[in-house]
Amino acid sequence: MIDAPDIDVLATFYAELRGWSIWRREPGTIVLDLGEGVAYLAIQHDPDYVRPVWPAEHGRQQMMLHLDFEVTDLAAAVAHAVGLGAELPAHQPQDDVRVLLDPAGHPFCLYTS
Template sequence: MTDDAKARGSVSAQRWNRKDWWGVVLDTDDVEKLARFYSELRGWPIWKMDAEDAALDLGEGVAYLSVQRNPDYVRPVWPAKEGAQQMMLHLDFQVTDLAAETARAVALGAELPEHQPQVDVRVLLDPAGHPFCLYI
């Protein structure tokens, strides 16, 4: 844990000693850009970051979001198209104000695709092209 994370008091020593951690790892060609995007979008501090990978502290429990550099990364296509790179997963985030959070995500660097399959959900693309959803 960084000194900055300790100073924020966001985690307890017991939490960091647990052995049942799990997380989601996203590939990208720009670790810093993608890590900073999700840190700002969700308010999660960056626990560690270098040129090869980054980990975000979700603040509770034993889950994390990680970003790893893949020099051969190919952006997925949304909506899916036959023969094109498919998304492997997507992240869902509940929000209280869909319009405001969508606008904020776009201001942080997300893209809002034209294709939106549901009224109460917004599919967006993070700076590396990974689809993620905001929903109410």
């Protein structure tokens, strides 16, 4: 479950980024079907949500989790994510991984193996 101030924006972002479908809508929650039958991603409304800071800074809001997605073409996947509303921060700790921020500011990674 991921908290967000606007669940429609974040659910649409991840659905379009990964090709997932919206499985269920409830008051304050949208659940995405990851297509594997064993896991779901829920986006929960939190009116008091505070965006994490990337890279982390002592005394500032820390990320609670981050999602990693393997891709075949890193540059194309980054461009796709940015086109959907992700931000590409300047700080990138690895050459074969790109840290991005989703529309609510949660860091997530795209990587190649």
